[in-house]
Amino acid sequence: MNNKFPFRLYLVISEKNCIYFPIEEVVKQAIIGGVDVIQLREKNMETPTFIKHAKQIKAITTHYGIPLIINDNLAVANAINSFGIHVGQQDKSPAFIKNQNTNLTVGYSIEYKQQLLDTENIKHTDYIAASPVFRTPTKTNTITEWGYHGIEYIKTISDKPLVGIGSMNKQTAYNTIKAGADCLAVVSAICASKNPQKAALEIRNEIEKAL
Incomplete structure (x- = not known):
């Protein structure tokens, strides 16, 4: 297990994804239920509102001893002193973020093979996410x-902790971990x-069976 990112079940959450509660x-x-790290993803929320929202969520995660990661917004991550930030191709680069705040754990979505050869960004990344493992309506x-x-x-190319995201659920969890993912990021399920x-x-439970 990686000491920098030892997590197994990663919830990616936004208000619009919460249907019943x-x-x-x-x-x-x-x-x-067993989630051990959470990412708050609010792409369309203005930064002051996002900060207020993130503080409310962080109060909960802190109570339970669970780290909170912010999607994309460095100002929000810094304002609430989050555990980390997660970025993709259209966001600020891992290298830029590490130069701004070396304390943040940085996650990086890998969408095509060439990214794995981008040594400058990969070396500033604490974990990578295969995005998506399978197509999903939440990623268009x-x-x-x-x-x-x-x-x-990916596991033959990089030794970074690997998170699988995209149609991760109880049907796909076991085989994704068996294929080499260290952690699963779940949204809709x-x-x-x-x-x-x-x-x-x-x-x-499926993750634990596969380990």
Whole structure:
């Protein structure tokens, strides 16, 4: 297990993804069910509102001892002293972020093979995410659908902790971990569940069986 990113079940959450419960309730249930790291992703929220929102979520994650990662917005990550920040191709680069705040854990979405050879950004990244493992309605601009073979390939190129995201659920969890992913990032299977705690527990159980 990697000491910098030792997590197994990663919830990516936003208000719009929470169908049956308020976001605060989904966060609580997911943590009780086995989520051990959370990313708050609010792409369309203005920074002052995002900061206020993130502070509310961080109060919950801190209570449970769970790290909070902010998607893309460095100002928000710094304002709330988050555990980390996650960026993709259209966001500020890992190298830029590390130069601004070396304390942040930086995650980086890998969407095509060439990115793995970008040594400047990879060396400033604490974990990488194969995005997506399988196509999903929550990601409309898919470049590469990695699949299980793609996970295997990435592990031959990089020793960074690898997070699988994209249609991660209790049906795909076991095989994604077996293919080499260290952690699974889940959106709809938990956020849109009528029982987020149970959904998280079922996925966590599949992860543990595969380890």
